[in-house]
Amino acid sequence: MAERTVAVLAGGLSHERDVSLRSGRRLSVALRGQGLTVEEWDTDAGLIERLRKHRPDAVIVALHGGEGENGSVQTVLEMLEVPYVGTSSQGCRRAWDKPTAKALLEKSGYATPAWVVLPHSTFRELGAQDVLDAIVERLGLPLILKPDQGGSALGTQVVREASELPAAMVGCFAYGDTVLAERLVEGVEVAVTVIETDAGPVALPAVEIVPENGVYDYTARYTAGLTDFFAPARLSDESAKAVGELAVAAHRLLGLRDISRTDAIVCEDGTVQFLEVNLSPGLTETSTVPMAVEASGSSLGSVFGELVSRAVERRS
Template identity: 70%
Template sequence: MSTPAAPPVPTSEWTVAVLAGGLSHERDVSLRSGRRIAAELRDAGATVDEWDTDAALLGRLRATRPDAVVVALHGGEGENGAVQSVLELMGVPFVGTQGRACRRAHDKPSAKAELVRAGIDTPEWVALPHTTFRELGAAAVLDALVARLGLPLMLKPDQGGSALGAQVVRDAAELPSAMVGALAYSETVLVERFVEGVELAVSVVEGDDGPVALPAVEVAPESGVYDYTARYTAGLTRFHCPARLDDAVAQRVAATAVAAHRALGLRDLSRTDAIVDGEGRVWVLEVNVSPGLTETSLLPRAIEAAGRDLGEVFGLLVARAVTRGADVPTPR
């Protein structure tokens, strides 16, 4: 993959604020991502401040006015567009997708509907709030789900990441407990048809020539399910990067990830989670606007497989953010 042309990496005259932590269920993962990217940016020459995302954030932004912000938040306000919208209101340049598009991508049913409109395959799904089960009777609703979508099923919260609350259901008797697990993280559960195949993560990074897909990472968890434990416990998942795909399928996977990035209006970087079934068909599961940057995360693996360096890539993204200047919300 050729390295796209871009402005020079940050110099010591630039101050970059890395936002991490927050109050979501993914706080610990976010802190690990923040520490890593802060260290990489320092090595690339930037002056870096690491900030937790709390009530002091606005005061820090006013007092310090960093040249750019890197959002290393996962889940909650870091991915639903809230923090990005605040940065836009403050006129602070930042790496990543703008607030409104973050919100669209973060809500999984909304994102899947956008993908379908763009002609991108995604497993058939139903999204149901907790009140539906309470008011209409859980047993009857679960029976209707199985009759419509069949088994196995994938259950997950309609918002959030890191596979928290996600579970594969292969027997109808497992549905009630899986539903409770998903509803522990959100008021609405997304139920989709489970697709058997090769699980992939495809990162997209933008340069001056537009979004480019990095080599796909093939994910092979020992348990068979890439859940929270498998994601963040070293040794529980085997990764193959580039993924073990023939050239035609690999090109189709890359094109699909770029198409999903564009369809959702994302910017700078994203990660598309997908399945390639036995017929070589690519099914998009979801698209993440704030990919993890920990030692077990997939974006850093893809960057390394592309022959690039994490600090260099984010240095270029920071340079792009500084060059384009502050985001200004579109007036009504």
């Protein structure tokens, strides 16, 4: 372990660059504490040359959004035969698209809030107001709007009145060309981290999320003090088991690998609603994965150190 060199990829050009850099720095410190030699690399025009020249024993993709989660960087690593921690390029493409992930989970019998997906062109061609009216008629209010691809809740808008919908849609389209409109379900919001072990994927204790303003948006995620977290979540044993089973099921059904985070809502009647899955979850001071790891009695360095070992072994 001590002789291994790990390259942590962080930064990139997505809207989540700053968060990725924070995640990369924290992860690098944790891995160095495990005796690993760690290099922090940005993803720029020099990345492939660095990979060819330095050939790290493994790469950890700590990129959020864009090429870090849509399978692009993973494809490059696969072409160069560089082992890496995280989901394969094919799995990334499945899970990166929120509607695809929701459809696969729903088809397998798991609950997810009703939704529709529409590109920006539909509003231009069919008339924005008519399309908006049809959305409300189909899903009701309140709604939550989010880009069909992306992370960190960027572009996410909550709509409680029909009059708010046009402006919210414009705000959402600022982060993508296609919008996922979803029925807003009330309940306990949780994030469940899944880690792969020799015994298979295991769900860590769920983390309960209580944002000050009621919406877990970008600001609430990454500004200390704006959200209260409870790890483990304040759930009944039955609900805690259910969210863990959902997260493991999502990990398996979507073909994920090594680590993932599933976001869900536990409704008052005990129903667990799948929201989305994250392939490269944040590792900042306000991110839920480190909280879940700590609640499980482990440490970020030891967890990712083991994942590095798994990645290296996959190569041999």
